[in-house]
Amino acid sequence: MxxxxxxxxxxxxxxxxxFSPSKSTQIxxxxxxxxxxxxxxxxxxxxxxxxxxxxxxxxxxxxxKPLKHWEDMTQRVVNDYIRQRDEHLPCISCGTWETVQWEAGHFMSRGAASHLRYFEDNISKQCHRCNVQLSGNQQQYRINLIAKIGHERVEALESNNDPHRYTREELEALRAHYRQKTRELIKQREGV
Known part of the structure; x- marks a missing residue:
């Protein structure tokens, strides 16, 4: 035995x-x-x-929360990235270096082309006066945008009429993507 x-x-x-346990499971x-x-x-x-x-x-x-809440949150993150990306550039429309506040202005407005509201070619750093008081100062914006990205890409923006309704999941992915890009830009600047 x-x-x-x-x-x-x-x-x-x-x-x-x-202590001496009476069972092996005693704690x-x-x-x-x-x-x-x-x-x-x-x-x-x-x-x-x-x-x-x-x-x-x-x-x-x-x-x-409504989809608009998530769209607005995503727009803030994208705008932060655009301001960081174009930090070394003047206002896309008037060329000024001085403003009350730098903004991320849309070439094709969010109202007219909501499917392009997060598209990088469609957004550039703009002074508050051009973006708000002059409603984007579109004529000068277009001229300077052609100089920045080229005539072909500007025409592609203007002719893009494919409607798109963003989902919450797409917006979350966009926010994560642009947060990462913003962090990389900041790290790159600090390393230089």
């Missing part, structure tokens, strides 16, 4: 004292430590459930 091995002495998970030394361990486990489980509930609530809340 084979004798069962006696479990090795262990340290209690609660009071840290050495505490006494009933009082078992009660404390049970309370600690219950507290941890309640905390995990609360975290999961908060996460589910955030996701549910995000699902309730």
């Amino acid at each position: 084979v004798k069962a091995k006696k479990p090795k002495p262990k340290n209690c998970r609660i009071c840290k004292s050495k 505490v030394c006494s009933t009082s430590c078992a009660i404390q361990h049970g309370k600690a486990q219950s507290a941890k489980q309640a905390e995990r459930k609360a975290i999961a509930d908060r996460k589910a609530h955030r996701e549910k809340k995000a699902d309730l």
Whole structure:
């Protein structure tokens, strides 16, 4: 007959004292430590459930937000990238280096061509006056955009009439893409 091995002495998970367990699965030394361990486990489980509930609530809340919310968030990220990309350039329309605020102006407006609102060729750094007060200063914008990206690409922008309705997933991917590009530009500048 084979004798069962006696479990090795262990340290209690609660009071840290050495004890000889009666079963190999025993992790505490006494009933009082078992009660404390049970309370600690219950507290941890309640905390995990609360975290999961908060996460589910955030996701549910995000699902309730309209697509416009996600479009606006994406536009902010793209605009930040454009301002970083064109930091060394003057206003695309008037050529000024001084302004109240630098903006990311669209050649084809977001209202007229919403499918091009995140397209890099369609957006350039613009002074506040040209973008807002002069409604984009389109004539000068076009002339300088041709000098910047070429006549062929400007005509491609002007003739692009393929409607596109962005999904939330596409917008999330665009935000991640442009955040990454912005970080890379900043790192590149700091390294130079």
